[in-house]
Structure formats: C-alpha cells, structure tokens
Amino acid sequence: MQTNSPIAGCRQSSLAIKGGKPVRNNWLPYGHQVVDDEDIAAVTAALTSDFLTQGPRIQEFENAVAAHVGVKYAVAIANGTAALHAAYEAAGISAGDEIITTPITFAATSNAALYLGAKPLYADVDPDTGLISAASVEKLLKENRAAGNKKIKAVVAVDYAGQPTDYDTLQALADQYEVSLMIDAAHSLGARYKERAGGFAGIMSTMSFHPVKTITTGEGGIILTNDEKLYDRLLAFRSHGIEKRRERLQKDDGPWYHEMQSLGFNYRMCDIQAALGSSQMVKLPGFIERRLQIAAAYTAALKDSDTYGVTTTGGDRQSAYHLFPILIKGENAGEKRRFVFEALHKENIGVQVHYIPTYQMPYYKEQVLDRDWSALCPGAEDFYKREISLPIFPSMKEQDIADVLEALTKIAGELA
Ligand SMILES: Cc1ncc(COP(=O)(O)O)c(C=O)c1O
Known part of the structure; x- marks a missing residue:
C-alpha cells in the first residue's frame, strides 16, 4: 500500500498553515456516502411505484437490517434521533426519570431523554477508546441506589465510532440493578461483537442512516428489538399512536375504522428512503x-508515532469504523489538538472532533444539569481534549489515505 508513514516518510515540506503548499488541492471530507447506479435504480423504482410512503419497501428494509443484526423486529423511522425518542418512550422513560449515558456522543442521545421530561446522568468513558466505562456505570448505579434514588430507568451505551461497547458487562450490571440496557448504535451497523453482529444488546438499539454513517437513507433511522410488546409500541409511536389492525380495535365501526389509542408522532421513513436503504x-x-x-492502513502507519495514538477495542470486538479517531499524545494536548486540527484543514484534510462532551453544552449547563459533570468525568475531558477523527469512507482512494498520512507527518514534524 502506498502510504507515507509519519515515522518513516517524513518529507520536509512546509505546512500549508504557514504558507506552504497543501498536500492536496481539493477538500477530503471526513465522511461521505457511496451511492451508485444500483442505488439510483432502486430509488427510481420506488419513485415510479404506487407507494411513496407506507408501502412495502419499509418492511423490506426493516427485514434486511433485522436479519443482518440477528434480531426479530425492526422499525424504520425518520432519523436516529426519532429512533432514540421512540426507544426511550417504549422503554417507559417518562417525566422525572433518569438515564445513565455517555457524554462522548452526539447530543441526540441525551436530548431524547429531555423530550420525555427525563434527565441524563453521565458515566465516564475509557480515555483510550471513548467508550462508556462499565466501572463508571456501576459506580453511578451503586451510589444512586445507596442514596435511595429510584429514578434511574436505563443505561444507554453508545457504540462510539463503530466500536461495540462491552455489551455483556453492561447487561450484567443492568440485570443486577434492574434497569434497562439500550444501545445507541448509530455508528455500529456492520460491527462484530464476539460471535455475532454488533449494534444490538439489551432491550433495544437504535441506528442512524445519515449520509456519513455506514449505510445511508439520506435521513433515516431504525429501532431493533426482540420484544414483541416493544415492537408494537414502537409501531404506534412512529405513526400518531394509530392502530389499524382489526383484532386490536375496541370496536368495529366499519372497514374504514381505526383508533388513535395513544399519543404518537409522524416519525415515518418513506419508501424512497427505504429503497435506498x-x-x-x-x-x-x-x-x-x-x-x-x-483503518488498517492508518493503524499500521501511526502505531509507533510519538504524536498520534489510535483507539483499538480489539480482541473479540471489531469496529465498523464509522469514524477513525486519533488521540494527540503527550503534554498540552488541547493546544496541540487545535493546531493539528487547523493545520490539517489547511492541508485540505477534512477532520472533525467527536465529540464535545454533552454536559459542556451551554443548554445542558444552564438549563438541565444540576452538577458539574466535567469534574466527575476526567476520562471524557481527556478524550475530548485529544481527539480528532480522520477521513474514512468506502470510496476513499489510496492517494487519499496517503495524503492524510503525509499531512499528519508534516504536522508531527512541526510539533516535534
Ligand atoms: C451517536 C449518535 N446518536 C444519534 C444520532 C442521531 O442520528 P440522526 O442524525 O439520524 O438523527 C447520531 C447522528 O449523528 C449519532 O452520531
């Protein structure tokens, strides 16, 4: 593979941020969808069919994802945020309840609890992987139980960057403390956990099909479960709380008759999206x-770097690599990260930072939270300070990988 190792291939060109020539002339984004002629034909077929929405393509897509992950039921939905909202509601989370989740995630993981009047508590993350720490979850459950707090209803783990979290340990804790386990698997469709697919554990998991994810439907999401009762609730929640199945209606007023039996939303995915999915x-x-x-090319090139570390869950877990996070090593990581980030952008390498801890968001600080979680989550603070996500998407060329590594090499040379 033609990649320039930041260790071996140090070419002494000046940095674009200091007026030098960038490693490439066009912008390389950190993520990008891959949509080909077959996808376009599938969408065209949906567009010219009788059903643009509420048609057969929804269930086809649901079946495909359920079969891949190895679960009984799937409910396709408008986006990953709606999936979280639906899952939390179906799990019975309501006003005054609490969930334990991770701060190293997109705001939606916590926001969906707020939609229901519930509140997040934050477990810390492993500063090497960005994944929720089971030990920190246990500490929170234990302390709160000892204090007589009965409001915690669920643990919501996030398969950050595509790495499955430690499902079995979290499930054991959920069982011990009698709370539900859910997985925000927005990043992990295509991952592996032990002998099975990643992206599912506990009572439900949710996914997102935003264009940078491992597959896309434009906007879209899904909830996965093995529980028929949850499945029924999710179906109702997705579509106004309306029931049409005759055997489930309270009366029979005629063939047109349906009932709104609960309060739901219009969170439906349409058939055009499902066809793409x-x-x-x-x-x-x-x-x-x-x-x-x-990921292997990046890992091989960076594994002995003094400047950049890579995250690895390894062993019996295989990431879907929605993201490829690197961690700036050493002292003054915050300042160095900013420099590396800005310098990479000037080299036309479109990196991102995933994520600003949710508890640092002004809305959360000022209007939601009653304590300073940054003091309680040193792992998340450290991870946020060091993290940069490198470009990774299936249509990246060898030259794109080489450009990323060359830019990292130039910048490492400057920092040394
Ligand atoms: C971890 C995580 N959860 C939830 C979401 C929300 O998904 P969506 O953008 O489809 O609403 C995202 C999307 O960025 C995410 O990364």
Whole structure:
C-alpha cells in the first residue's frame, strides 16, 4: 500500500498553515456516502411505484437490517434521533426519570431523554477508546441506589465510532440493578461483537442512516428489538399512536375504522428512503471491508508515532469504523489538538472532533444539569481534549489515505 508513514516518510515540506503548499488541492471530507447506479435504480423504482410512503419497501428494509443484526423486529423511522425518542418512550422513560449515558456522543442521545421530561446522568468513558466505562456505570448505579434514588430507568451505551461497547458487562450490571440496557448504535451497523453482529444488546438499539454513517437513507433511522410488546409500541409511536389492525380495535365501526389509542408522532421513513436503504444493505459487507482496510492502513502507519495514538477495542470486538479517531499524545494536548486540527484543514484534510462532551453544552449547563459533570468525568475531558477523527469512507482512494498520512507527518514534524 502506498502510504507515507509519519515515522518513516517524513518529507520536509512546509505546512500549508504557514504558507506552504497543501498536500492536496481539493477538500477530503471526513465522511461521505457511496451511492451508485444500483442505488439510483432502486430509488427510481420506488419513485415510479404506487407507494411513496407506507408501502412495502419499509418492511423490506426493516427485514434486511433485522436479519443482518440477528434480531426479530425492526422499525424504520425518520432519523436516529426519532429512533432514540421512540426507544426511550417504549422503554417507559417518562417525566422525572433518569438515564445513565455517555457524554462522548452526539447530543441526540441525551436530548431524547429531555423530550420525555427525563434527565441524563453521565458515566465516564475509557480515555483510550471513548467508550462508556462499565466501572463508571456501576459506580453511578451503586451510589444512586445507596442514596435511595429510584429514578434511574436505563443505561444507554453508545457504540462510539463503530466500536461495540462491552455489551455483556453492561447487561450484567443492568440485570443486577434492574434497569434497562439500550444501545445507541448509530455508528455500529456492520460491527462484530464476539460471535455475532454488533449494534444490538439489551432491550433495544437504535441506528442512524445519515449520509456519513455506514449505510445511508439520506435521513433515516431504525429501532431493533426482540420484544414483541416493544415492537408494537414502537409501531404506534412512529405513526400518531394509530392502530389499524382489526383484532386490536375496541370496536368495529366499519372497514374504514381505526383508533388513535395513544399519543404518537409522524416519525415515518418513506419508501424512497427505504429503497435506498435496502440497496445499501446489499453493499454493507463491501463498505465495511473497505473501512477496515483504511483503518488498517492508518493503524499500521501511526502505531509507533510519538504524536498520534489510535483507539483499538480489539480482541473479540471489531469496529465498523464509522469514524477513525486519533488521540494527540503527550503534554498540552488541547493546544496541540487545535493546531493539528487547523493545520490539517489547511492541508485540505477534512477532520472533525467527536465529540464535545454533552454536559459542556451551554443548554445542558444552564438549563438541565444540576452538577458539574466535567469534574466527575476526567476520562471524557481527556478524550475530548485529544481527539480528532480522520477521513474514512468506502470510496476513499489510496492517494487519499496517503495524503492524510503525509499531512499528519508534516504536522508531527512541526510539533516535534
Ligand atoms: C451517536 C449518535 N446518536 C444519534 C444520532 C442521531 O442520528 P440522526 O442524525 O439520524 O438523527 C447520531 C447522528 O449523528 C449519532 O452520531
């Protein structure tokens, strides 16, 4: 593979941020969808069919994702945020309740609890992986139980960057403390956990199909479960709380008759999106294979770097590599990270930071939270200070990988 190792291939060109020539002339984004002619044909077929929404393509897509992950039921929904909202509601989370979750995630993981009048408590993360720390979850459950707090209803772990969290340990804790476990698997469709697919544990998991994720439907999401009662509740919540199945109605006023039996939303995915999703599911193994190749090239090039560390869950877990996070090593990581980030952008390498801890968001600080979680989450603070996500998506070329590594090399040279 033609990649320039930041260790071996140090070319002494000046940095673009200091007026030098960038490693590339066009912008390389950190993530990008791959949509081909087959996807376009699938969407066109949906567009010219009788059903643009509420048609057969929804269930086809649901079946494809459920089969891949190995669960009984799937409910396709408008986006990953709606998936979280639906899952929390179906899990019975309501006003005054609390969930334990991670701060190293997109705001939606916590926001969905707020939609229901519930509140997040934050477990710390492992500063090497960004994944929720089971030990920190246990500490929170134990302390709160000892203090007589009965408001905690669920632990919501996030498969950050595509790495499955420690499902078995978290499940054991959930069982011990009698709370539900849910997984925000927005990043992990295509991951592996032990002998099975990643992206599911506990009572429900949710996914997002935003264009930078491992497959896309434009906007879209899904909730996965093995529980029929939850499945029924999710179906109702997705569509106004309306029940149409005759055997479930309270009366029979005629063939038109349906009942709104609970309060729901219009959170439906449409058939155009589902058609794209089913077509993308066929390509998922190939997408993941390419993501793994890119991750392997980055890992090989960076593993002995003094400047950049890589995150690895390793062992019996395989990331879907939605993201490829690197961690700036050493002292003054915050300042160095800012410099590396800005310098990479000037080299036309579109990196991002995932994530600003949710508890640092002004809305949370000023209007939601009653304590300073930054003092309680040193792992998350450290991870946020050091993290940068490198470009990774299936259509990246060898030259793109080489450009990223060359830019990292130039910048490391400057920092040394
Ligand atoms: C971890 C995580 N959870 C939830 C979401 C929300 O998904 P969506 O953008 O589809 O609403 C995202 C999307 O960025 C995410 O990364």
